[in-house]
Amino acid sequence: MKKKVTIHDLAKMLNIDSSTVSRALANSPRVKQKTRDLIQAKAKELGYSRNVVASNLRSKRTLTIGVVVPYISRYFFSTVIAGIEEHATENGYQVIICQSHDQIEREQQMIQTLLSYQVDGLLVSISMETENTDHLKHVLNQEVPLVLFDRKCNGLSLPTIHIDDFQMGYEATKHLIDQGCRRIVHFTGSDQISIYHDRKQGYCQALKDHGLVVSEELILTSALKEADGKLLAQQVLDMPLRPDGIFCANDLTAISAMQLLIEKGVKIPEDIAFVGFSNEPLGNYLSPALTSVNQNPKEIGKVAMQTLLGELSTKPSPDTDRLVPAHLVVRASSLKKG
Amino acid sequence: MKKKVTIHDLAKMLNIDSSTVSRALANSPRVKQKTRDLIQAKAKELGYSRNVVASNLRSKRTLTIGVVVPYISRYFFSTVIAGIEEHATENGYQVIICQSHDQIEREQQMIQTLLSYQVDGLLVSISMETENTDHLKHVLNQEVPLVLFDRKCNGLSLPTIHIDDFQMGYEATKHLIDQGCRRIVHFTGSDQISIYHDRKQGYCQALKDHGLVVSEELILTSALKEADGKLLAQQVLDMPLRPDGIFCANDLTAISAMQLLIEKGVKIPEDIAFVGFSNEPLGNYLSPALTSVNQNPKEIGKVAMQTLLGELSTKPSPDTDRLVPAHLVVRASSLKKG
Numbered sequence: 001m002k003k004k005v006t007i008h009d010l011a012k013m014l015n016i017d018s019s020t021v022s023r024a025l026a027n028s029p030r031v032k033q034k035t036r037d038l039i040q041a042k043a044k045e046l047g048y049s050r051n052v053v054a055s056n057l058r059s060k061r062t063l064t065i066g067v068v069v070p071y072i073s074r075y076f077f078s079t080v081i082a083g084i085e086e087h088a089t090e091n092g093y094q095v096i097i098c099q100s101h102d103q104i105e106r107e108q109q110m111i112q113t114l115l116s117y118q119v120d121g122l123l124v125s126i127s128m129e130t131e132n133t134d135h136l137k138h139v140l141n142q143e144v145p146l147v148l149f150d151r152k153c154n155g156l157s158l159p160t161i162h163i164d165d166f167q168m169g170y171e172a173t174k175h176l177i178d179q180g181c182r183r184i185v186h187f188t189g190s191d192q193i194s195i196y197h198d199r200k201q202g203y204c205q206a207l208k209d210h211g212l213v214v215s216e217e218l219i220l221t222s223a224l225k226e227a228d229g230k231l232l233a234q235q236v237l238d239m240p241l242r243p244d245g246i247f248c249a250n251d252l253t254a255i256s257a258m259q260l261l262i263e264k265g266v267k268i269p270e271d272i273a274f275v276g277f278s279n280e281p282l283g284n285y286l287s288p289a290l291t292s293v294n295q296n297p298k299e300i301g302k303v304a305m306q307t308l309l310g311e312l313s314t315k316p317s318p319d320t321d322r323l324v325p326a327h328l329v330v331r332a333s334s335l336k337k338g
Numbered sequence: 339m340k341k342k343v344t345i346h347d348l349a350k351m352l353n354i355d356s357s358t359v360s361r362a363l364a365n366s367p368r369v370k371q372k373t374r375d376l377i378q379a380k381a382k383e384l385g386y387s388r389n390v391v392a393s394n395l396r397s398k399r400t401l402t403i404g405v406v407v408p409y410i411s412r413y414f415f416s417t418v419i420a421g422i423e424e425h426a427t428e429n430g431y432q433v434i435i436c437q438s439h440d441q442i443e444r445e446q447q448m449i450q451t452l453l454s455y456q457v458d459g460l461l462v463s464i465s466m467e468t469e470n471t472d473h474l475k476h477v478l479n480q481e482v483p484l485v486l487f488d489r490k491c492n493g494l495s496l497p498t499i500h501i502d503d504f505q506m507g508y509e510a511t512k513h514l515i516d517q518g519c520r521r522i523v524h525f526t527g528s529d530q531i532s533i534y535h536d537r538k539q540g541y542c543q544a545l546k547d548h549g550l551v552v553s554e555e556l557i558l559t560s561a562l563k564e565a566d567g568k569l570l571a572q573q574v575l576d577m578p579l580r581p582d583g584i585f586c587a588n589d590l591t592a593i594s595a596m597q598l599l600i601e602k603g604v605k606i607p608e609d610i611a612f613v614g615f616s617n618e619p620l621g622n623y624l625s626p627a628l629t630s631v632n633q634n635p636k637e638i639g640k641v642a643m644q645t646l647l648g649e650l651s652t653k654p655s656p657d658t659d660r661l662v663p664a665h666l667v668v669r670a671s672s673l674k675k676g
Contacts, residue, residue, distance in 0.1 A: 064451060072419065072435065078411035085437065094451055097410065097435040099423065113402060113432055117455050255623075285593075285623050 005048040014042060064094045065308065066114030068124045070102040075280045076297050077125065080149060083301020084123060091309060093120070104129040111135050121145040121308045126153055128193055128223075145311035149304045152194035152321075159311070161304040163326035165195045168293045169202025171328050172247050172275045175291070177210045179273055179336040181245030184212070187232050187257070188249050189224045196224075199249045199277065224249060229256025236272075237264060244272060245334075251276035251283050251292055258290070258333065274333040288332035295326050343386040352380060402432045403646065404452030406462045408440040413618045414635050415463065418487060421639020422461060429647060431458070442467040449473050459483040459646045464491055466531055466561075483649035487642045490532035490659075497649070499642040501664035503533045506631045507540025509666050510585050510613045513629070515548045517611055517674040519583030522550070525570050525595070526587050527562045534562075537587045537615065562587060567594025574610075575602060582610060583672075589614040589621050589630055596628070596671065612671040626670035633664050 011021045016039065024031045024039035025048075031039075065088055069077040085095050096114065100107035107127045112135070114122060122139060126148065133156050139146045140158075148160040176184050186203045189196035204214045220235055222228040232253065236243060248254035254276030258268060268274055268288055276283060276292040283290035303322055349359045354377065362369045362377035363386075369377075403426055407415040423433045434457065436448035445465045450473070452460060460477060464486065471494050477484045478496075486498040514522050524541045527534035542552045558573060560566040570591065574581060586592035592614035596606060606612055606626055614621060614630040621628035641660055 072410045073413075073416035075411075078416070081410065081437075085439075094447060095436070096451070097437070098433070099419075099435070101423075109432060113434070282620055282623060285620060287625055 005043075005046045007048075010039065010043055010046070010048060013046075014039060061120055062118045063092055064096060064117065064119050065305070066096050066098070066111075066117070066119040066122045068098045068100055068107060068110050068114070068122070070100050070125060070127055072097060072099055074278075075282075076150070076278050076295060079297035080125075080301040080304070083298035084305045085301075086298075087302045087305040087309075091305075093305075100127040102128040104132065108135040111139060115139065115142060115144060119144065121147070121312055123147050123149060123304050123308060125150045128190060131192065145308055147304050147308045147311065149300055150195060154194070157320050159307050159320050159322070161300050161307060161322050161324060162195070163293075163295050163300070163324050165198035166202040166205070168277070168295075168326050168328070169199035169247070169249075170206045171202075172199075172277065172291075172293060173203045173206035174210070175328060175330065175334060176245040176247060176273055176275060177206065177212070179245070179269070179334055181243075181273055181336070182212065183218070183241065183243040184245040184247060185218045185220065185236060185243040186247050186249070187224070187228075187253055188219060188221050190221070196249050203247055218243065222253070224253045226252045226256045229253040229258075230260045233257040233260035233264075236261070237266075242271070245274075246272055247275045249277050251278045251280040251290065254290060254292075255280070255282060255286065258286070269332065269334055269336050273336050275328075276333075279329055284331070286333070291331045291334035292329055293326055294329050296324050300324050343381075343384045345386075348377065348381055348384070348386060351384075352377065399458055400456045401430055402434060402455065402457050403643070404434050404436070404449075404455070404457040404460045406436045406438055406445060406448050406452070406460070408438050408463060408465055410435060410437055413620075414488070414616050414633060417635035418463070418639040418642070421636035422643045423639075424636075425640045425643040425647075429643075431643075438465040440466040442470065446473040449477060453477065453480060453482060457482065459485070459650055461485050461487065461642050461646060463488045466528060469530065483646055485642050485646045485649065487638055488533065492532070495658050497645050497658050497660070499638050499645060499660050499662060500533070501631075501633050501638070501662055503536035504540040504543070506615070506633075506664050506666070507537035507585070507587075508544045509540075510537075510615065510629075510631060511541045511544035512548070513666055513668065513672060514583040514585060514611055514613060515544065515550070517583070517607070517672055519581075519611055519674075520550065521556070521579065521581045522583040522585060523556045523558065523574060523581040524585050524587070525562070525566075525591055526557060526559050528559070534587050541585055556581065560591070562591045564590045564594045567591040567596075568598045571595040571598035571602075574599070575604075580609070583612075584610055585613045587615050589616045589618040589628065592628060592630075593618070593620060593624065596624070607670065607672055607674050611674055613666075614671075617667055622669070624671070629669045629672035630667055631664055632667050634662050638662050 007021050020031055021039055024036040025043060067081060067084060072078055081097060088095050098110035104127050107130060122144060133153060136156055146158055148158050150162055152160050186200060188200045191197050207214050220232050222232060254274060258274055266272055276290050279292040279294040283292050303324055345359050358369055359377055362374040363381060405419060405422060410416055419435060426433050438445035442465050445468060460482060471491060474494055484496055486496050488500055490498050511522060524538060526538045529535050545552050558570050560570060592612060596612055604610055614628050617630040617632040621630050641662055645660060
């Protein structure tokens with residue numbers, strides 16, 4: 001039996017990119033008429049027959065959206081997904097969810113798998129490891145709409161839904177200053193991650209604007225996992241000059257640090273005032289309850305899905321970034337002044 | 339152009355089930371030789387040609403598992419999924435996740451979508467609404483291995499991974515009796531849901547075994563959502579004879595009920611001792627911390643994935659049910675006696 005001729009065979013023979021060959025065979029006007037003619041002639045000559053099943057799938061809407069997040073177990077991500085699903089369902093779309101576990105390799109695999117399912121679009125919050133963006137470029141090459149949320153991606157112009165992390169880092173820090181704190185520690189994540197970078201810049205700016213010195217010794221970097229909270233709290237206890245405020249770039253780490261400090265006899269907020277970030281429901285049940293930043297995750301999900309629907313329609317929105325308003329939720333952990 | 343003959347056309351003409359036609363065309367030994375010959379002859383006569391792409395996809399492993407749960411935001415389900423993914427990754431499988439929002443219609447759609455993705459197997463915790471099981475039977479007809487967890491499905495013999503809900507309902511109630519409670523209220527969900535049915539039976543049996551009367555007035559049924567906790571607590575406050583213990587079939591409802599009772603001046607555990615179910619991390623941070631049942635969700639996920647791998651290998655396990663051990667975690671909310 002003669003081997004079937006594939007698009008890849010044609011691409012190789014003609015030394016033309018296989019996505020161009022594919023478009024030419026579908027008679028897409030996006031390929032120049034001359035190139036289209038050349039490819040179609042060669043295909044005819046070699047007896048190429050289109051894979052109708054695959055083509056139909058590709059040209060048909062599947063009414064399915066793929067979502068990739070680091071961890072579904074985080075309140076922020078599961079609530080963003082709730083917002084996505086609510087808006088997706090209203091518009092007749094199904095949602096398929098994958099976890100990257102903050103690993104680029106898994107993120108690449110999951111995106112590849114979702115593309116093979118012919119999802120109509122992708123909503124992704126990139127992993128902490130994502131520096132190489134070839135897999136995201138590949139999505140764009142496939143002409144599948146892609147919208148990011150929360151974490152921005154350097155070097156790729158993609159619609160991204162996020163809060164103003166700089167502004168909220170600024171507000172969190174200013175709140176501590178307003179409460180009388182003068183020696184404020186910041187727990188941050190990798191500077192490569194846009195959200196942590198921006199929150200830190202907001203912290204620095206607030207200190208400067210209020211006549212306080214930015215000291216590298218007071219900025220402690222970690223992976224911001226729950227276990228890191230204990231280690232960071234120990235570092236704070238070991239500081240020769242005890243700080244009077246801590247602004248932590250996420251809640252889970254803040255909560256675990258706060259627990260250790262309380263165990264060691266530190267009074268919160270009297271000795272050290274605390275502000276976290278992400279407004280995990282847990283923070284509201286603690287004693288003292290944790291001041292935090294509400295990122296409005298459900299709204300982020302809704303806006304992300306709206307933006308994707310815009311991309312799916314023929315009129316993509318001109319904005320590449322959309323800001324969702326966030327706000328500081330003040331609770332007992334930071335209230336030195338009643 | 340002549341219309342292409344499909345498997346459905348053949349099935350209709352021969353009055354044979356289309357899955358049998360499909361198998362006969364793939365020359366499966368599962369179809370009797372005589373039937374196979376008949377179907378293959380008819381297919382030849384009508385010029386049927388196999389959809390090679392679809393057949394290849396079907397016979398190839400995709401190394402992908404589909405998971406359907408009511409809500410990813412619940413600690414229990416996200417932790418089961420963590421256990422599934424850990425074991426799946428070790429075995430080279432990817433995991434695709436969908437939420438049913440406890441609605442049968444979404445569950446049916448998601449399962450259909452996952453089947454269309456040619457997943458190698460499905461892990462499902464059925465929705466609260468699932469009484470009609472046609473969509474699950476359809477999975478079995480497609481010869482895709484299906485393993486359930488947590489909630490059992492009446493009338494279908496499927497491998498199901500769960501804890502002994504009767505036993506844990508019994509232990510939770512016995513613990514309250516041991517602490518001196520004599521008038522114990524039970525907050526339960528729909529009796530149609532196996533887990534709630536079994537927990538309630540355990541509660542009843544424990545009362546009987548300790549000489550206490552089972553009273554329908556003390557068994558309050560609801561959807562067990564967070565908001566139900568407040569309503570249930572109000573019902574308890576309105577009872578002419580105040581109970582001295584509450585066993586609630588889930589933690590979220592227990593926590594919200596406990597909050598209202600505390601607001602109304604009820605002392606916990608002195609006036610009313612409390613036991614929840616599912617050991618949400620939150621319960622550990624409350625004051626008083628909530629006694630609950632640890633269902634071992636990560637282990638449930640691991641065993642579910644192991645069972646599915648067994649089904650995928652040629653030697654399916656003989657058990658249809660596998661019990662994962664659970665245990666009561668005693669905290670301050672139930673300790674009347676030091």
